[in-house]
Amino acid sequence: MFRGLPTASLSCIQLFSDPYLFTVPAYQRPYSWTTEEAGQLFDDLAAAAGLGESEPQLPDYFLGAILLLDPEADGPAPPAPGNGPRVYQVVDGQQRLATLAILAAALRDSEDADSTDAADTALADRLDGMIQIERDARGTTAHDTRIQLAAGEQGVLEGYILERRAVPAHTDGDASPLAAVYRHLRGEIGLLSREERRRLARYVAEYCHMVLIITRDIDRAHTYFTVLNERGRPLDRKDILKAEILRGLPVVEMAKGLALWQQAQDKLGPGELESLFSHLRFSHGDERAAIIAGTRALVTKHGCLPFLQNIMTPMASALHRLRLFSADPEIQRRPQLYGALNSLARLGKNDWVPPAMVAMALFDRDPELASALLIGIERLAMLLRIRGLGSDKRQRRFARVISAINANPRTAAASPAFDISRDEQKMIGYHLKDIHRRNAPLAKMLLMRLEDVISGSPLTIPPHDLSVEHVLPGRPAPTSNWRKLFPDNVERESCSASLGNLALVTLRQNERAENKDFAQKLSIYRDMPPGIPPFASNAAILQSATWLAPDIRARETHMLETLSALWQIDARASRTASPPADRDVKRA
Numbered sequence: 001m002f003r004g005l006p007t008a009s010l011s012c013i014q015l016f017s018d019p020y021l022f023t024v025p026a027y028q029r030p031y032s033w034t035t036e037e038a039g040q041l042f043d044d045l046a047a048a049a050g051l052g053e054s055e056p057q058l059p060d061y062f063l064g065a066i067l068l069l070d071p072e073a074d075g076p077a078p079p080a081p082g083n084g085p086r087v088y089q090v091v092d093g094q095q096r097l098a099t100l101a102i103l104a105a106a107l108r109d110s111e112d113a114d115s116t117d118a119a120d121t122a123l124a125d126r127l128d129g130m131i132q133i134e135r136d137a138r139g140t141t142a143h144d145t146r147i148q149l150a151a152g153e154q155g156v157l158e159g160y161i162l163e164r165r166a167v168p169a170h171t172d173g174d175a176s177p178l179a180a181v182y183r184h185l186r187g188e189i190g191l192l193s194r195e196e197r198r199r200l201a202r203y204v205a206e207y208c209h210m211v212l213i214i215t216r217d218i219d220r221a222h223t224y225f226t227v228l229n230e231r232g233r234p235l236d237r238k239d240i241l242k243a244e245i246l247r248g249l250p251v252v253e254m255a256k257g258l259a260l261w262q263q264a265q266d267k268l269g270p271g272e273l274e275s276l277f278s279h280l281r282f283s284h285g286d287e288r289a290a291i292i293a294g295t296r297a298l299v300t301k302h303g304c305l306p307f308l309q310n311i312m313t314p315m316a317s318a319l320h321r322l323r324l325f326s327a328d329p330e331i332q333r334r335p336q337l338y339g340a341l342n343s344l345a346r347l348g349k350n351d352w353v354p355p356a357m358v359a360m361a362l363f364d365r366d367p368e369l370a371s372a373l374l375i376g377i378e379r380l381a382m383l384l385r386i387r388g389l390g391s392d393k394r395q396r397r398f399a400r401v402i403s404a405i406n407a408n409p410r411t412a413a414a415s416p417a418f419d420i421s422r423d424e425q426k427m428i429g430y431h432l433k434d435i436h437r438r439n440a441p442l443a444k445m446l447l448m449r450l451e452d453v454i455s456g457s458p459l460t461i462p463p464h465d466l467s468v469e470h471v472l473p474g475r476p477a478p479t480s481n482w483r484k485l486f487p488d489n490v491e492r493e494s495c496s497a498s499l500g501n502l503a504l505v506t507l508r509q510n511e512r513a514e515n516k517d518f519a520q521k522l523s524i525y526r527d528m529p530p531g532i533p534p535f536a537s538n539a540a541i542l543q544s545a546t547w548l549a550p551d552i553r554a555r556e557t558h559m560l561e562t563l564s565a566l567w568q569i570d571a572r573a574s575r576t577a578s579p580p581a582d583r584d585v586k587r588a
Helices: 035-048 094-114 118-131 151-162 177-190 194-207 218-230 237-247 251-268 270-284 291-302 304-323 335-347 350-360 367-387 391-407 422-432 440-455 481-485 489-497 507-513 518-526 536-542 549-567 583-587
Strands: 007-011 020-023 061-069 086-092 208-215 466-470 502-506
Touching (some): 035 177, 061 094, 094 177, 237 251, 237 291, 237 304, 251 304, 270 391, 350 391, 440 502, 440 549, 466 507, 502 536
Antiparallel strands (some): 466 502
């Protein structure tokens, strides 16, 4: 007799508590999420939590189903919370469980870094309790952390991520995907205000949930895994919208409407077509609406065929051109535009895509106007990221840009929507003092942009093949010559964090450089892969006989002057020891 399949819908705080302990069997693949997948999950959760809004945008967020194996399962329902710890093998869901644990650790560490007294640590303690457990007095619990990955990965997970620390560990040479995801999430969280960070933490713990499925034997587990992952095909949002839009057309317009839809899909491909509707909410509709509801509102407003002709078709062409700009001869002939689009592509954040689509749609009619708008969008995208605005506030700024372009494209580039105030320039200057410590991925994007400008040619090496190396190490060994050159701890830490101390290098160079002395590092920086010359942005380093505080500050000044000229700001507007007043955060 079939005894039933134990299932339950559990919030994250329930799932990451007793009796559930998770172990990843040896046959499972390693942790494979990159900063792209983890970053997308973070963006989705931040949007669902309604950061920047008075209420959460979604009452709950479903994270999917996870499949666990428990040979001792003895009932039709999972055990109740609060029971003694029990180890479950993760058959399906490793990537999500591990990423949620990393997110909880990043939120906890950010909270610890911002705490001023013991009363402030309650939320951090709660987050820590989700990912670390106390070994019981009898030693029967084999776990110190709630999730155990494969042996080689568990060391990174425990020592670098789950161990409680307010200051991130310094592991420039660590190429582990786990560490990369932690650094990325810590950087994203660092852009949030304290209130936003706490709101996100509570939302993830209490309102994000999964369906838990438990099976007793390995054969059934793999059968269920196959059914969950391979059987059937879920209906994508584009399929739902296609049916609704085409159904709304008169019979005489059906063939034309279908041809327009197919043209867009052939141009973008199914996956990119799905993204198009998300962007259309921002470029032509209500960015707060869900994708299907927002698209329905646009179709209702304009009509089915006008929507396909006047919105979907030109925006699909614009998105296609943005994605394939590097092969576009017209764009190649405009080096400033090419450099700006190259910079945006590296940034990888979708908040800039809707205004860029609106601007790119003008390219065929007026390439000079479109170029000026796109260069302005890249400037704004980079500066808002350096400024430290969260995704919701960035979207609001770009919504103003879209409104300005739609109102009058010819005057939009000079509109206040593109302005960076004096106060914002001060905040940007302040953040540039220790940009890598604040947001390591953004620091790499910034160095790549500087390389574009200083070399006079856009850098085409993918970001994932490059790294950032501190010439003066952040934590030199006690016997290192660096401590003799920089005996004052405060000066050494300040110089190490300086933009002028950051070198753009390959991953291999970073691994080789570590904490070596300056002469050895120079040899490593010059040893480039075949066909690639040393980076022009490192010229001041390579031409120096010494690397002392004056050398670092001189290079920092040159780099800030280069950025100031590129983006028409004063990147040295704030060199104070404390942050300038952030009026935008106060208003929020």
